[in-house]
Amino acid sequence: MIRLAVFLSILCGFITSCKKKTATISNVTANSENIRFSVPSNFPNAIYTFDSNEVTNLRFRLGKLLFYDPILSLDSSISCSSCHAQSHGFADHNIPLSKGVGGQFGKRNAPPIFNAAWMPTFFWDGRVHRLDDFSMGPITNPIEMSETSEHVIYKLNRNPYYRKQFKLAYNIDSVTELTLRKALSQYMALVISSNSKYDQFMAGKVNFSTSEQNGFALFKVNCSSCHLPPLFTDYTFRNNGIDSIYTDFGRAEYSKNNIDKGNFKVPTLRNVELTYPYMHDGRFFTLMDVINHYSGGIKKSSQLDTSINSNLQLSATEKKDLYKFLLTLTDYSMLSDTLISAPKNSIQPH
Ligand code: HEC
Ligand code: HEC
Known part of the structure; x- marks a missing residue:
């Protein structure tokens, strides 16, 4: 049954009119009475x-x-x-x-x-x-x-x-x-x-296009040190060079330690296609804006994380490939899962 649910949700990712028979929260199944929590196999x-x-x-x-x-x-x-x-x-x-x-x-x-x-x-x-x-x-x-x-x-x-x-x-x-x-x-x-095209690819169930594969290779070299798969974040606090002077001190607002100034929690990139606008203050509206930031737009400061390549210059094709890879992180089954959607009958009046 779980396999059927996963299969249906992959299909539903591509055929939007498709009606699911089984509700899933990715690895959480509720086709019967019991909702369970289980860790996805790659997590x-x-x-x-x-x-x-x-x-x-x-x-x-x-x-x-x-x-x-x-x-x-x-x-x-x-x-x-x-x-x-x-x-x-x-x-x-x-x-x-x-x-x-x-x-x-x-x-x-x-x-x-x-x-x-x-x-x-x-x-x-x-x-x-x-x-x-x-x-x-x-x-x-x-x-x-x-x-x-x-x-x-x-x-x-x-x-x-x-x-x-x-x-x-x-x-x-x-x-x-x-x-x-x-x-x-x-x-x-x-x-x-946990059911994006990326997950399906890693499980050997679907193929990546050449562009997605090239994008994945670029991602591994330039991005994954912080946006670490499978969660696409290592949950550390870092500076990715969007500013050299900060008005929001980020991690330092909590730690009160100068060393943390301008450091923000590395966000997950799962579903990043839909979580726009981007960064802690939502300054970038498109993924291409973000890619252009990492390729040629990094602002240097003493806070800039050492794993950022501030000289990265991607070609137009490489930018497109990276963009295509980022789109593979969209999880259509979660986005359309009715089990986690707004309840049909809200309670009124309060
Ligand atoms: C007015 C908009 C707004 C509402 C309403 C709201 N949130 Fe948020 N939520 C935010 C913002 C903005 C942040 C980030 C704030 C920050 O980092 O200082 C956030 C952060 C979070 C986070 C942390 C995520 C992470 O990656 O660290 C969780 C969890 C969350 N909200 C859950 C909730 C829950 C549960 C409710 C309802 C009880 C709620 N939010 C209501 C705007 C909202
Ligand atoms: C040194 C660690 C580091 C590296 C390397 C890195 N990032 Fe980030 N990334 C961050 C941090 C930290 C933020 C949040 C910064 C902020 O909001 O101030 C972020 C934010 C983002 C966001 C916005 C997500 C959102 O929900 O707002 C995207 C998209 C992104 N990075 C993509 C990439 C890509 C693509 C690469 C590779 C070219 C990359 N990152 C390399 C640390 C990193």
Whole structure:
């Protein structure tokens, strides 16, 4: 059955009208009652272990409901999915800086949040270390969802449907902040992207075109030291020469250490075709802009990472090849997986 699901999702990647018979979250299958977490065969072990948050359908569905529900924001105008859209690899949609409650803009671009179970740190500066500790950050951020922990918990407890779902999922009589965080973690940790053309190629199931193969070779030499496969990031904090002077100090804003100035978390490149605009401030709109940055646009500074080749000059053909390779990282099965999509019936009124 799993094999069938994978096969169907590859097919669906190319035939958009194709109807899937089995819902998949890549390696997570839910064709029967039970949602399971399993590590894709080409991935390292996950960091999030589901200790004290064992995977169950009810918990997953509760987390998903919350992720898509604006009840978590002050004026019920914004949900997590407003800034993290499935169609864009759970990054923001088209805008450099995300818009929060009241139309306010933050200072950073919303990153994609699939494969969260493998992330050792969160945010561009890595200031959060555990997924379970994460979710109150955006909820209480004054320019994101602008809520308080007490008021969100009050609203959820006031809502009979949510009280019932929390009781069923976590066996508690009233909603707590801890269970809210855990439910959201469970949903995020089960959103896995591991079924791109690249993965199929590595598993020997499809071929790369000559252009994709050449692009892959260029990638291995120039990019993979930081965007390390299979997750396409090594989760370190580095400077890739987009500026020589920084107004956002990146990692140093958290560490308060000058050595980290202008260093940002290496972002994954899975689904990069759709996670535009790019970089921590969304300054580049197209992948070609990014490629032109790495080929001839690197700004030198004492912070520039030593593994960056600041003299790289790619030909027009090489740029196209690299671009074609980056497109192989799009995971159509995750992007169209209804199991992780917005629930059909939202809960109204709040
Ligand atoms: C107003 C837009 C907005 C909303 C709403 C929002 N986020 Fe985010 N999210 C961001 C931005 C911007 C960042 C990056 C901030 C930074 O690095 O300082 C981010 C970062 C993240 C990350 C870290 C990803 C990484 O690679 O480090 C996760 C996980 C995440 N958000 C989950 C959520 C969840 C869960 C919710 C709902 C409770 C949510 N977000 C609501 C904009 C938003
Ligand atoms: C020294 C490590 C390093 C190398 C080598 C490197 N990158 Fe990056 N890359 C980064 C960092 C760090 C960022 C985020 C920088 C920021 O936002 O300030 C980034 C961002 C990106 C982004 C934006 C992704 C997003 O979601 O915003 C793309 C695309 C990208 N790199 C592609 C490449 C390609 C293609 C190569 C090879 C030509 C490459 N990188 C080489 C470290 C590196």
